[in-house]
Amino acid sequence: MTAVHCSRFAGKVAVVTGGSRGIGAAVAKRLAAEGAAVVIGYRGNEQAAQGIVSMVSDNGGRAVALRADVADPDQIRALFRQAMDQFGRLDVLASCAGVEHFDALENITPADFDHVFAINTRGQLFAAQEAAAHMDVGGRIVLTSSVSASRAVFGHTLYAASKAATESMVLNLSAELGQRGITINAIAPGGTATDMAAANAPSYQHPQLRDKIGLEQWLTVHGALGRLAQPEEVAAGYAFLASDDAAYMTGRTLPVDGGFF
Template sequence: MKDKVAIVTGASRGIGKAVALRLASEGATVAVNYRADDAPANALVTEIQGRGGKAQAFRADVSNPDECHALVRNAVAAFGKVDMLVSNAGVEFFGQLEDLTPQDFERVFAINVGGQLFMTQAAAAVLPTGGRIVLTSSVSARLSVFHHTLYAASKAAVSAMAANLAPELGERGITINAIAPGGTATAMARENGRLYTHPALRDVPGDATLKSKTALQRLAQPEEIAAAVAFLVSEDASYITGSTLAVDGGRL
């Protein structure tokens, strides 16, 4: 990926961080997007540079369409171009039906769906022929999980987005795909650990029940998700578009 420029949203930790490190290790210059906390993003940039790579941190809240477009403009201003977008920023949410509020809906869909849609819109305007877009869905979009309805619906929308934008972007020679991670050992999963104690939550990331239902009997490491992303943005995936790739250890 030498001389390629990648934007990775939500890149300061978890899967996004692993993706940024992987793409940088293969020669890409990485625009490290983060929402609020400067320290992790700057630490990642320092780590990439320490390994001989190129990166710069860019603050933007992807739930704001204007900031999505500004992020792409700023990356182009800094690096001269953008060749690929990895839309990773997202938020997880658990809640039973009677407790869901319009505010919950607006927050989850603004980030998980709107953020990916408007990042795609902004990136597609500058990507060259051969450009790559990878969105982040989830196996939750195809599973029945207690109290995960709002999150799962948002991720199903992402897979639909990849499928339906494929012919439109294909006219420009741009591919768009999604990854659907299964349970992954990330900080976000650990932070949501308190939710897993609810007796109804029998099938969530980090739960032993999930491991037992996964063919490989374990959670993914973020680096394993990043490997799938690296494939989808590579030349080896030039004839793949509109697809959602499950990276779930056989969960589905």
């Protein structure tokens, strides 16, 4: 687990969707390391999710893995109901479940649209809805956008649009939830060293550059830090927005992108 020497989330409960892999797994471990009891939502990889539960437990924390496909609103409701049954309260939602998509305009189908928006946009909306229903004053909701929401990339229209919609939801929900003392923000990660990034990294390059320069060389041109983020570095952003340190920050999307340009 991440070595963290504070307990900002002692006595609090967090739900992390997409918590079995990549950034979501790093977020779950980070929140647990800072004292939260963590519900790890996963869609299919039970072994990975249970591995994180064991890691948290071995370090003296509390965690449970619960299966839920965020594309299904009924499963989202069941996830939060089970979380309340397990821990009796909810303080933090870190919505990290997501799906990538690359394809040219002429190839996009209605099924593609429904699939991407069901997970990246609708899933986050209804996760926020369920979380807010169970939160008291001081609740923290952190959704996941992407640097792609504000950067043009060939063939990335559908994915980027789903993330731009997420940023708009965060902005508009802030006014509504602020009346209840709940904040809602988003993280916009840049390139991060996950299995999803490994599978899709070449697609972010201009078509004329693909297969001509390596990822590391490309990053030195397009990133101030010249490298991919580690999931733990992005997780620190979620932990900040979920903490009392960000009590006066809401409706905003925080880029954690290594100076991507």
